[in-house]
Amino acid sequence: MTENEIRTAFIEELTKVAPDIAPEDVGDDDHIQDDLELDSMDVLNLVTALHQRLGVDIPEQDYPQIATLALATGYLVSKVAF
Amino acid sequence: MGVFTLPSLGSDMEAGTLVEWLVAPGDTVHRGDIVAVIETQKGAIEIECFEEGTVHALLAEVGAELPVGTPLASIVAQGELLPEPVVASVPDFPAPTLETQARQPKPVLATTPPAAVVPASPAARVRAHEMGIDLSTLKGTFPGGGIVLADVNAAAGRVRPERAKPASPMDEMRKAIAAAMSRSKQTIPHFYLSHTLDIQPALDWLDAHNQNSAPADRILLGALFVRAAVCAAEKLTVMNGHFADGAFTPCDHVNAGVAVALRGGGLVAPALINADQMTLAQTMAGMRDLVSRARAGRLRNSEMTQGTITISGLGETGAEAMAGVIFPPQVALVCLGAPQIRPWVVDGTVVPRNVVTLTLSADHRVSDGRQAAKFIAEFETRIMDPQNL
Numbered sequence: 011m012t013e014n015e016i017r018t019a020f021i022e023e024l025t026k027v028a029p030d031i032a033p034e035d036v037g038d039d040d041h042i043q044d045d046l047e048l049d050s051m052d053v054l055n056l057v058t059a060l061h062q063r064l065g066v067d068i069p070e071q072d073y074p075q076i077a078t079l080a081l082a083t084g085y086l087v088s089k090v091a092f
Numbered sequence: 093m094g095v096f097t098l099p100s101l102g103s104d105m106e107a108g109t110l111v112e113w114l115v116a117p118g119d120t121v122h123r124g125d126i127v128a129v130i131e132t133q134k135g136a137i138e139i140e141c142f143e144e145g146t147v148h149a150l151l152a153e154v155g156a157e158l159p160v161g162t163p164l165a166s167i168v169a170q171g172e173l174l175p176e177p178v179v180a181s182v183p184d185f186p187a188p189t190l191e192t193q194a195r196q197p198k199p200v201l202a203t204t205p206p207a208a209v210v211p212a213s214p215a216a217r218v219r220a221h222e223m224g225i226d227l228s229t230l231k232g233t234f235p236g237g238g239i240v241l242a243d244v245n246a247a248a249g250r251v252r253p254e255r256a257k258p259a260s261p262m263d264e265m266r267k268a269i270a271a272a273m274s275r276s277k278q279t280i281p282h283f284y285l286s287h288t289l290d291i292q293p294a295l296d297w298l299d300a301h302n303q304n305s306a307p308a309d310r311i312l313l314g315a316l317f318v319r320a321a322v323c324a325a326e327k328l329t330v331m332n333g334h335f336a337d338g339a340f341t342p343c344d345h346v347n348a349g350v351a352v353a354l355r356g357g358g359l360v361a362p363a364l365i366n367a368d369q370m371t372l373a374q375t376m377a378g379m380r381d382l383v384s385r386a387r388a389g390r391l392r393n394s395e396m397t398q399g400t401i402t403i404s405g406l407g408e409t410g411a412e413a414m415a416g417v418i419f420p421p422q423v424a425l426v427c428l429g430a431p432q433i434r435p436w437v438v439d440g441t442v443v444p445r446n447v448v449t450l451t452l453s454a455d456h457r458v459s460d461g462r463q464a465a466k467f468i469a470e471f472e473t474r475i476m477d478p479q480n481l
Binding site: 027028029030031049057 | 299302303306307308310312313314353355356379380383384387388407408
């Protein structure tokens with residue numbers, strides 16, 4: 011799976027959890043909670059969707075590592091590779 | 093034959109715009125089936141049918157703004173003789189209510205004699221008049237050739253029926269909240285009790301639980317709060333029910349309203365129906381579903397109207413307390429501030445603990461401080477013992 015595919019997957023799952031956010035509005039460094047206003051339930055729904063789609067089980071202590079699109083892409087690339 | 097009317101959409105909404113029919117004449121419907129989608133000030137709401145039988149005719153058309161109580165469909169009960177074959181001409185639309193009439197810019201029906209011979213619905217006539225369109229030049233798409241609103245809109249070059257209101261959805265949401273909260277503050281003599289609770293045991297239990305759970309099985313602190321509030325509401329029945337027509341009626345089950353903040357402002361508080369029958373895991377699953385559907389604009393009208401008590405959480409970080417406004421016709425609202433680390437005395441020693449301030453807003457027409465204090469005590473007992481929630 012390429013980095014681009016993972017990036018696309020993250021944006022797709024994020025905008026499914028928050029359907030009022032347009033994919034083009036997700037900036038690389040936008041914080042999903044502070045900037046995009048996801049609440050804790052949205053974050054959990056996103057983590058659940060990523061688990062189902064990519065097979066990556068993100069533990070709670072790693073949530074800060076998926077706080078932005080840029081961070082999440084790097085984190086997921088490292089996890090999917092294994 | 094029963095007539096199914098537009099049910100209440102919540103205490104703060106008096107009308108909505110029909111955006112989609114999910115049934116057609118001849119379809120069988122059961123109680124609870126979703127039959128239509130109504131756009132309201134708080135987003136789209138799915139309308140559940142309260143009748144059982146076969147849809148005989150649809151009495152309202154897509155694009156029309158309908159006050160609560162408007163006939164939507166006629167439904168023939170099973171075994172009942174069908175009065176006539178399924179409607180073949182434009183149905184007889186209900187007369188607009190006084191309120192609707194007052195909102196119409198001009199009384200058009202009486203001043204359009206040429207259109208009178210053209211079969212068209214009242215909404216289509218009004219729109220045609222507004223747009224300066226001669227109805228006799230249009231071709232109706234309703235069975236029998238009747239002209240409906242969509243035909244006029246199509247002729248006017250519109251893809252979708254547009255609402256007459258120029259205000260943005262957020263303005264509409266604010267209006268709805270303002271109306272409901274003003275009514276609440278004008279009619280409900282609120283009183284408030286606050287108490288700060290040690291939630292360290294709850295957080296420790298959650299950490300341990302979530303560490304060993306796949307994302308789909310994880311639980312959030314908010315679910316523990318809802319579960320504890322539901323247990324307290326079961327015990328203190330004066331906090332759980334509806335005040336209507338000058339009297340309080342306690343509810344023998346708990347429909348927990350869960351306040352969901354929406355992006356950009358505004359909030360909805362759909363209810364978790366029969367939350368008293370749910371385990372903690374089921375409560376969490378129900379809340380996940382409610383939040384997802386609140387975001388997608390797919391809440392049901394029963395969820396918007398049948399809440400018996402509301403729980404509002406301020407989230408994981410931020411302000412420590414809020415005294416909330418009760419959602420009429422409910423009589424209590426439980427507000428939980430964001431957890432804060434504070435010096436706390438545990439077994440005679442001061443230690444840093446995560447604490448949360450609960451503020452209960454209650455209705456003095458129904459209860460007083462003693463009962464409110466008992467509610468909070470029951471909540472505290474429950475939240476201190478998370479494994480048994």
